[in-house]
Amino acid sequence: MARVKREVWIAAIVIALTGVLLHRVIPHFEIHRVEVGDTAPEFELTDGVRLSNYRGKLVLLNFWATWCPPCVAEVPSLNTLYERFRGDGLVVLAVSVDTEEAVYQQFLERFRVTFPTVLDPERTVSSRYGTIKYPESYLINREGEVVRKYIGAEDWEMPEIVNYLRSLL
Numbered sequence: 171m172a173r174v175k176r177e178v179w180i181a182a183i184v185i186a187l188t189g190v191l192l193h194r195v196i197p198h199f200e201i202h203r204v205e206v207g208d209t210a211p212e213f214e215l216t217d218g219v220r221l222s223n224y225r226g227k228l229v230l231l232n233f234w235a236t237w238c239p240p241c242v243a244e245v246p247s248l249n250t251l252y253e254r255f256r257g258d259g260l261v262v263l264a265v266s267v268d269t270e271e272a273v274y275q276q277f278l279e280r281f282r283v284t285f286p287t288v289l290d291p292e293r294t295v296s297s298r299y300g301t302i303k304y305p306e307s308y309l310i311n312r313e314g315e316v317v318r319k320y321i322g323a324e325d326w327e328m329p330e331i332v333n334y335l336r337s338l339l
Contacts, residue, residue, distance in 0.1 A: 172265040203300030236277040240323035247326035252285040
């Protein structure tokens with residue numbers, strides 16, 4: 171009987187300590203999701219690419235991966251969009267969360283990607299934006315404010331999107 175009582179006390183103490191620990195630790199793992207109206211979080215990747223390099227331009231920040239079928243499906247229309255508006259001040263900046271650089275490079279060559287893309291295998295940038303599903307895109311105005319958020323693949327040649335972008339350029 172004393173042994174059972176002791177085990178119950180030990181279990182209660184372990185549960186209480188676990189609760190206190192979780193209460194102290196969980197807030198640090200809270201995901202901040204960037205929303206429309208927020209200032210786009212600054213970032214710098216190892217190859218020197220930073221969001222601030224594009225200040226004063228309209229930026230379509232696209233998070234993607236080669237293993238993501240919807241991401242692959244939207245690449246041709248992203249290419250077309252970039253080629254159409256690059257001279258007017260639109261930058262399509264794609265951040266790949268791929269972990270294998272060779273696969274990433276082969277994809278860029280195979281699909282003849284014309285817009286700037288960078289590799290973020292640690293998902294540092296997508297984490298800063300709260301992106302956990304791919305593709306996800308943020309339209310950032312010339313002042314650095316997020317003006318649209320697109321979750322999922324888009325047809326970037328749709329008249330509604332093209333006309334909206336044109337109005338911001």
